[in-house]
Amino acid sequence: MNTPIHDFLTAYGKSGIVRCHMPGGKGRNNPFDITEIYGADSLFECDGIISESEKNASSLFGAGSTLFSCGGSTLSIQAMLATLKDITGKNTVIAGRYCHKSLINSCILLGFDIKWAYPREYLGTDIKAEEIEKLIDSDTSAVFINSVDYYGGEADIKAVSEVCKKHNILLLVDNAHGAYKVFTDDHPLKQGADMTADSAHKTLPVLTGGAYMHLSNPDLRLVAKNAMNMFGSSSPSYLIMDSLDLCNRFIDEKKAEALSLIHDVAVLKGWLSDIGYKLKKSDPMRITIDTADYGYSGNEFAEILRNLGAECEMSDRQYIVLLFSVSQNRTDLMKLYKYLSLIEKKAPLTPEAHIILRPERVLSPREAYYGRKTAEKTETATGRICAGVHTPCPPCVPLVMPGERIDEECVNELIKYGVREILVSE
Ligand SMILES: Cc1ncc(COP(=O)(O)O)c(C=O)c1O
Structure with a gap:
């Protein structure tokens, strides 16, 4: 398949032309760093x-x-x-x-x-x-x-x-x-x-x-x-x-390579189940481990894994998420398997279940967001109307939406997810 952008950038990078245009790096930091010059669309x-x-x-x-x-x-x-x-x-x-x-x-x-x-x-x-x-x-x-x-x-x-x-x-x-x-x-x-x-x-x-x-x-x-x-x-x-x-x-x-990586991830899932890990059903490009079942909170487990040599995509109180890419190689998966097999299984934890919050809607998201608002400590926000978009990242998923009333359950969940301050309607 042709690569018209790459070909243009390669030719321009080699041309030695005097760059009297943006950006300010003038190609010295990266010859492909250009802007909409003639021919670049x-x-x-x-x-x-x-x-x-x-x-x-x-x-x-x-x-x-x-x-x-x-x-x-x-x-x-x-x-x-x-x-x-x-x-x-x-x-x-x-x-x-x-x-x-x-x-x-x-x-x-x-x-x-x-x-x-x-x-x-x-x-x-x-x-x-x-x-x-x-x-x-x-x-x-x-x-x-x-x-x-x-x-x-x-x-x-x-x-x-x-x-x-x-x-x-x-x-x-x-x-x-x-x-x-x-x-x-x-x-x-x-x-x-x-x-x-x-x-x-x-x-x-x-x-x-x-x-x-x-x-x-x-x-x-x-x-x-x-x-x-x-x-x-x-x-x-x-x-x-x-x-x-x-x-x-x-x-x-590279379809064959990509499908082979996807196959390798499926094989790794099988191996991990065989050595005692409980996996959450997930798409072919990730492994989500129920670490609580293995005796650790997700965050604790992520720390152990980090010290062994692997960084996960996300961790929380029950799970870690390991995300792969089609450009990952088998060596990475083998290393990961080695690290995971070094972690000792302990008695399962019973983590608090993730609650599905259904806060009462009072205003539309836009009305709340653009209305008069003030910052409030999450712990004292019970009864107030949320007026901002607050979420831990990852997963960048808000628990309470602007315009919804923050009840006690919301406050508890927000604090558990590390949201300490929140915008509320005045
Ligand atoms: C489900 C979901 N949607 C959208 C996005 C935004 O993607 P991007 O980071 O490419 O802007 C993310 C980012 O993590 C995501 O997890």
Whole structure:
């Protein structure tokens, strides 16, 4: 597969031309660090090397059109919501409760109200299509679900998409953790999603910040570019675009290697179960260990693993999440197995269950966010209305949304998650 962005940058880097243009490094820190010079195209109004590379990506993913994002899935989610607003003119979204903060921030900015659909588990995505259907009414512009979730849970996108099609509304999928699904034939686009946000940088060999916004309908491309333009920097990173461009070739040529890594992760899951680890069901690119069952809190276990030589993606009171990428090699997995087999199993702990909070809604998220507000210590916030977006990162999933009343249960959970101060309505 051709790599038009990379080829342009390589030629420019070698040209020895005097750089009388931005950026200030003048190519000395990195010869590929350029801006929208002659021939380099322009991300939000592209018709040259960037659009060519985006077309390569859309053919690999089976998308109607693909937009590169240099601001992660965060920017793709903002652009998805802005596109939605533009094409439907409606103001309500149905969303899975455990969404990344970028959804709530986008809704606040764009004036979308949100109806929450609740899964059965903390951070889960297992929301029944029938539950979603009950929430649909004439104001609904789209359903927004997150799949894969932080623990590796996956939604039944097909079932949700059938409901959306029945009611003629769009399905938007936060596929930030699932860009690698380009290799596994179960990408959300193939299951009926209309738009997806994929963080290429999480599971593909792409620099941090590199992501896609995929559209099933190519006719929305111009509206979507315009929407991304609203939020993205006017100096998007060519280093990130270069890595997205090279990733096209990786996807095209390295399917066998990627599937072999996915197979190796599955084998490692089996080995870990054999030596006594209890694993939470997860997608093929991660291993989520119930460390409490092994005798440790997730945070304690992460510390032990760190000292042995491996850093995990996330830990909490019950689990650790080990996230892999298609560019990971087998040696890493073997080392990980060695470290995990060195940790002694102890008597299981009984961690406090993660509570599914359902705080009372008092105001819309936007009303609360833009209303008069003040900072309050979380421990004394009982009864107040949340007016900010507060969440530990990872997983960057707010427990209480702006406009919701903070009850005692919320206070306890927020404190457990390290949120010590919170904005509340005055
Ligand atoms: C579920 C989910 N959605 C969206 C995002 C935002 O992705 P990015 O970091 O690419 O902006 C994240 C980030 O971790 C995430 O976990």
